[in-house]
Amino acid sequence: MPPVKRASTNLHPTLTLGDALEHYASWPRPTVIVSDGAYGVSGFPGDPPTHDGLAAWYAPHVAVWSERALPSATLWFWGTEIGWATVHPLLEQHGWEYRTCHVWDKGIAHIAGNANTRTLRKFPVVSEVCVQYVRKVLLESAGVRLPLKTWLRHEWERSGLPLRQTNEACGVKNAATRKYFTRCHLWYYPPASAFEQIAAFANAHGRPEGRPYFSVDGKRPLTGEEWATLRAKFHCEVGVTNVWQEPAVRGPERFKEDTRSIHGNQKPLKLLDRIIRASSDPGDVVWEPFGGLCSVAVAAFNAGRRCYSAEIAPTYHAVASRRLAKCAPQPRVEISAA
Template sequence: MSALTDTLFTMLTDVNNAHIFTGDALDGYAEFPTPNCIVSDGAYGVGGFPGDPRTPEALGEWYEPHIAEWSKRSTLATTLWFWNTEVGWANVHPVLVKHGWKHEFTGIWNKGIGHIAGNVNGKTIRRMPVVTEVCAFYTREPRLPLTPGGDDIVHMKEWLLKEWKRTGMPARLANAACGVKDAATRKYFDQGWLWYYPPVEVMEKLVAYANEHGDPAGRPYYSLDGKAPLTADEWRSLRSVWNHEHGVTNVWDRPALRSKERYKGSMVRSAPRTHTPSATSASHLNQKPLDLMRRIIKASTSEGDVVWEPFGGLATASVAARELGRLPYAAESNPHFAELAADRLAEAVSEPLFA
């Protein structure tokens, strides 16, 4: 029996402590909790499913409503992994930057020569065979209002310096506050590319010194709500998670799925490029390996974090998140794929998420 019922349209279903919204993600985001991480594996601009643009040039327009919602519903600590082709990503990147996402690096999935073996005619092909996909990693641009709750949003480096100036103290006293010779002003008050994000222990010292020695009339300094100085936990919550794994680079050598992990079902083709899975063929055109999804989710989230998968397909990111003790929320507009995804999630982990 399927993990979902037949009433599948525009509903959020709980499956084994994972959640699937069957319908357009744009209608489902309001039902999802704030994301710690978003894993996007949607349109590639190849006409791969109904609604996917036929060419990558239209991908920026296709993704923009989603990106706007991601930005609106994220925090400064939310991260994004964006899967696509090289040229597809290139067309979407400017839209991501426009909405406040900061590119950190791009992962390259190298599927290897086996991906094209026997499928390329060397006499007619006029390019090097493509065996890669990209997965670009983004964080939120660190921006805060100069006035708590106000619309005067500036980069965090400008906020740090202006708040200190508001105390009436010279900038050099920030070094005394941190117990360093010149590192505080040189790193944390720099307004150019040499700016450093202050670690929690440094920010605690700056906040304490500013509020103890600054002009009493302007207190509190470095406040998010205008009522109290920010705490260590508040400052920590503004920065995204990164769990570094030694020996792992941005090039991921991993064959495309051909093993038992490749999800199969019979396939009914009701129209060109329109697939309704049924029993022997691969159910999804571009299923991602679970180990790669585990890698990126583990790198950028903590246990209990909320992971969004706006274009679920077979919900591979959600399965990986479920296995890692995260809270997945996926959306899938095709009811049949939503059922297959629910079946996978139902089998992913049977124990309760938390003891």
């Protein structure tokens, strides 16, 4: 992990003992949400015994995530394969758009004699998933709310200008019609500079009665900077694919009490660092609704992000508090009044 220069104490993580539902409203709006909650395996008190109860378990949380997350937000949803598949319709219903499924391959050593194939009648499981979602942003055009790709083309068509003139607006030969205004799946999101050129051209040369074009308030067009904030952030590390071969946490990174692991599914900091850096910039806000040992908060602090965590179990909260105090002096530790 490259070091991050921290010029301000406002990067110190905030950890709350209590239900995240009671604290979302006081947290700043997030650019990243890392969900590592119920799996449907009775892994902790309140975790449903099967995946059947997961949609109901997550429903109140997903509703708030959808209301509070920035348009540029990314959700990383950890779980079992069947657990994620069960919650997926709920996420779609609340405006989260599936991007891709990442498989964490913990390796053959993870079996450790815990799979009786004759009894279970299946191959041993050494994986879980971390699924990437982004916000499905809708903008209004002529009284209809449209996805960004459709909205962009609809606003140009509303101006009455021929599609070929989008190239003139951008100063290119054919890239605008082929990339920015295509109807096919190979759509390119126009960068801020290209968007401003498109909006300026349409408002200068389009039908006067339809102005302003590319506006959300009916008073002025969006700026390039505003347009850029409507897209989820993503930075791709070279050589990384959607299969993550990383052993389960062992050694000094693993928190134990005597010889027993304190948390049954502690996530590697390496993977959390990867997803946080991929979907945010330094100073951005990360939410960790189901803190556990607050590995997300540790990774976020190391990467120069601001993390807000909640943990409902006093035992985990106590360990996480001590952990954060070591990596981030003076973390804000709160206790819910509920």
